[in-house]
Amino acid sequence: MITIISATNRPNSNTLKVAQKYSQLMEKQGVKSELLSLESLPHDFIFTDMYGKRSDNFQQLLDKCIIPAQKFAIVVPEYNGSYAGILKSFLDAIPPEINKGKKVVLIGVSSGRAGNIRGLDHLTSVLHHLGMHVHPNKLPISSVLSMIDSDGNLVDEKTLLVLENQTIEFLKW
């Protein structure tokens, strides 16, 4: 099973729009995935689910989206030159052995010019520390605001093509 993670809790994020498109592109390849938006995390999880504590709500989320997943596609917005703090807190709340050896593909999203390439590298270091395998094709999407139409759909043709190619490589991997 594959889980796509939209790695922000910001409402109406462009990251979630890219993650939804990724889900559609995987479906086009005949693969159904789970989509986890970090907006759906229990709001108090950084107190109820850190350092060995576990709430029912958080456990249910792990049981549905994290434990059964063999692969993850993580869509990662650029916040202050890196990935969002909510993602690090989420990773810190999960026992590392759950994800050891699993495969991850990364997509960066920014309104600026860098496509969060630096944040993807920061995140790669952390995922390697957790014993996860990161696909070498890391995809930065820069200037995302110019690629999304008024209905919230990612419509830039070149970006759609590279995203689709990445899903094909990821599914073969």
Ligand SMILES: Cc1cc2nc3c(=O)[nH]c(=O)nc-3n(C[C@H](O)[C@H](O)[C@H](O)COP(=O)(O)O)c2cc1C
């Ligand atoms: C807290 C915060 C920090 C941000 N820092 C950067 C940044 O360093 N560089 C950049 O290009 N965009 C930055 N942005 C803009 C986001 O990259 C932009 O909103 C993009 O759409 C991805 O974020 P989103 O998924 O929340 O929409 C920042 C946005 C927020 C909310």
